[in-house]
Amino acid sequence: xxxxxxxxxxxxxxxxxxxxxxxxxxxxxxxxxxxxxxxxxxxxxxxxxxxxxxxxxxxxxxxxxxxxxxxxxxxxxxxxxxxxxxxxxxxxxxxxxxxxxxxxxxxxxxxxxxxxxxxxxxxxxxxxxxxxxxxxxxxxxxxxxxxxxxxxxxxxxxxxxxxxxxxxxxxxxxxxxxxxxxxxxxxxxxxxxxxxxxxxxxxxxxxxxxxxx
Amino acid sequence: xxxxxxxxxxxxxxxxxxxxxxxxxxxxxxxxxxxxxxxxxxxxxxxxxxxxxxxxxxxxxxxxxxxxxxxxxxxxxxxxxxxxxxxxxxxxxxxxxxxxxxxxxxxxxxxxxxxxxxxxxxxxxxxxxxxxxxxxxxxxxxxxxxxxxxxxxxxxxxxxxxxxxxxxxxxxxxxxxxxxxxxxxxxxxxxxxxxxxxxxxxxxxxxxxxxxxxxxxxxxxxxxxxxxxxxxxxxxxxxxxxxxxxxxxxxxxxxxxxxxxxxxxxxxxx
Numbered sequence: 001x002x003x004x005x006x007x008x009x010x011x012x013x014x015x016x017x018x019x020x021x022x023x024x025x026x027x028x029x030x031x032x033x034x035x036x037x038x039x040x041x042x043x044x045x046x047x048x049x050x051x052x053x054x055x056x057x058x059x060x061x062x063x064x065x066x067x068x069x070x071x072x073x074x075x076x077x078x079x080x081x082x083x084x085x086x087x088x089x090x091x092x093x094x095x096x097x098x099x100x101x102x103x104x105x106x107x108x109x110x111x112x113x114x115x116x117x118x119x120x121x122x123x124x125x126x127x128x129x130x131x132x133x134x135x136x137x138x139x140x141x142x143x144x145x146x147x148x149x150x151x152x153x154x155x156x157x158x159x160x161x162x163x164x165x166x167x168x169x170x171x172x173x174x175x176x177x178x179x180x181x182x183x184x185x186x187x188x189x190x191x192x193x194x195x196x197x198x199x200x201x202x203x204x205x206x207x208x209x210x211x212x213x
Numbered sequence: 214x215x216x217x218x219x220x221x222x223x224x225x226x227x228x229x230x231x232x233x234x235x236x237x238x239x240x241x242x243x244x245x246x247x248x249x250x251x252x253x254x255x256x257x258x259x260x261x262x263x264x265x266x267x268x269x270x271x272x273x274x275x276x277x278x279x280x281x282x283x284x285x286x287x288x289x290x291x292x293x294x295x296x297x298x299x300x301x302x303x304x305x306x307x308x309x310x311x312x313x314x315x316x317x318x319x320x321x322x323x324x325x326x327x328x329x330x331x332x333x334x335x336x337x338x339x340x341x342x343x344x345x346x347x348x349x350x351x352x353x354x355x356x357x358x359x360x361x362x363x364x365x366x367x368x369x370x371x372x373x374x375x376x377x378x379x380x381x382x383x384x385x386x387x388x389x390x391x392x393x394x395x396x397x398x399x400x401x402x403x404x405x406x407x408x409x410x411x412x413x414x415x416x417x418x419x420x421x422x423x424x425x426x427x428x429x430x431x432x433x434x435x436x437x438x439x440x441x442x443x444x445x446x447x448x449x450x451x452x453x454x455x456x457x458x459x460x461x462x463x464x465x466x467x468x469x470x471x472x473x474x475x476x477x478x479x480x481x482x483x
Contacts (some may be wrong), residue, residue, distance in 0.1 A: 065242045087242045095247040095354060096347040131245045132347050133379065141378055143414065150315055150345055153244070183244050185317055195287035196323065203241040 053212050061205025062183055063100040063127055065092025076111045098131040117162045125155040157181035173211040180204055244317040245346045249354040253325045257357040260334035272367035272401045276302050279467040281309035281439030282460035284342055289461035294330050296483040305333050309439030309458045310340025310408030316348025338372050340408040344379035362393050369400040373407040377415045394431040410438040425450045
């Protein structure tokens with residue numbers, strides 16, 4: 001709901017009047033600002049707030065062989081994305097299939113790109129893994145606290161994206177990114193044992209982002 | 214995109230591809246993935262094959278090292294491996310299960326990585342922790358069937374998968390166990406191994422009674438288990454001796470000394 005009343009000039013405000021007139025009709029309609037009167041206040045909001053501004057395709061990164069993501073630029077620095085990833089025998093070579101849903105909370109370290117193109121970022125990902133024998137709450141037959149839940153995991157990550165402008169009908173830019181995340185259970189072993197070195201907890205992802213006009 | 218930008222983009226893609234191809238180990242599709250490296254597939258089978266042709270020879274006394282519950286004790290497990298490698302009297306090692314904490318893919322890899330440093334073959338039994346997530350299927354890919362038996366110098370080793378809760382079953386496959394324990398080839402000894410001892414809370418009262426009855430009706434007097442993390446040797450149901458194998462954190466190694474008329478065990482502190 002917070003987004004619904006975000007003013008027109010919010011962080012997604014890359015749509016100036018001149019650009020809007022060049023946009024395809026579908027996006028122009030979506031961008032059209034609307035007003036609503038609540039008691040005596042008039043609130044202007046962008047109708048398309050719920051349309052993700054970023055579309056991502058990612059390889060690996062512990063959330064599937066491939067995953068697709070939908071991102072929002074809440075602010076120039078906080079840009080979360082929701083990913084749905086898939087892995088199976090024919091799609092990644094795992095004998096068991098896994099569907100992952102991941103909320104990747106990315107915080108960009110700089111508002112403007114470093115060296116013209118590079119945008120470093122970091123954050124925390126919340127990964128929800130659906131496969132055999134994962135659970136949020138233990139089945140009743142286990143004694144209390146026999147196992148910790150194994151369905152939701154956290155993974156801090158660091159990454160960087162090279163972002164380029166493109167002059168395309170629907171998209172104004174694209175980015176190529178690489179990031180390294182550390183799955184919480186592996187990170188714990190890296191902290192408490194000598195055998196598991198920090199790099200053994202890391203998982204690399206590569207992906208592309210397309211930025212909607 | 215101007216030509217300068219496209220050149221930069223191409224360089225970026227090239228660097229990313231190069232980075233990816235140079236560090237395969239860092240690629241993980243999911244912590245729940247069941248992708249076992251070809252060198253680590255069906256290791257109970259390949260490790261048994263390393264015991265041939267001695268395994269087919271007639272009985273002569275031999276010694277076996279017993280370890281268990283190495284999950285999350287990676288440093289202590291490495292220490293145990295180092296100690297095992299200082300001994301030259303062990304024909305092979307049996308791990309009594311719980312090689313992982315949550316059966317995540319890399320935990321299985323870390324176990325295989327450390328275990329393969331042991332300079333005699335290792336046979337690995339499934340534990341309850343190893344069945345979380347896709348663990349059961351990873352175990353069968355990485356080690357082989359979870360219920361199995363093998364012969365070594367006229368002794369029959371019966372490895373019983375008695376995991377109940379994590380496999381979402383009410384009873385272990387007692388029919389298989391009962392048949393496997395039959396001395397059908399004039400074995401000098403038949404020795405049962407299972408991760409969970411029958412007095413554990415996973416066993417119902419009926420299963421606890423049945424386990425002991427199956428041992429008795431096959432005229433056996435020794436059953437070997439992990440799960441408890443500490444050494445134990447007791448007779449909770451009178452006639453059968455139950456041997457419990459400690460976790461590596463105890464700095465102890467159990468050695469099974471198999472002779473023609475008896476099976477002794479020894480606890481070595483290192």
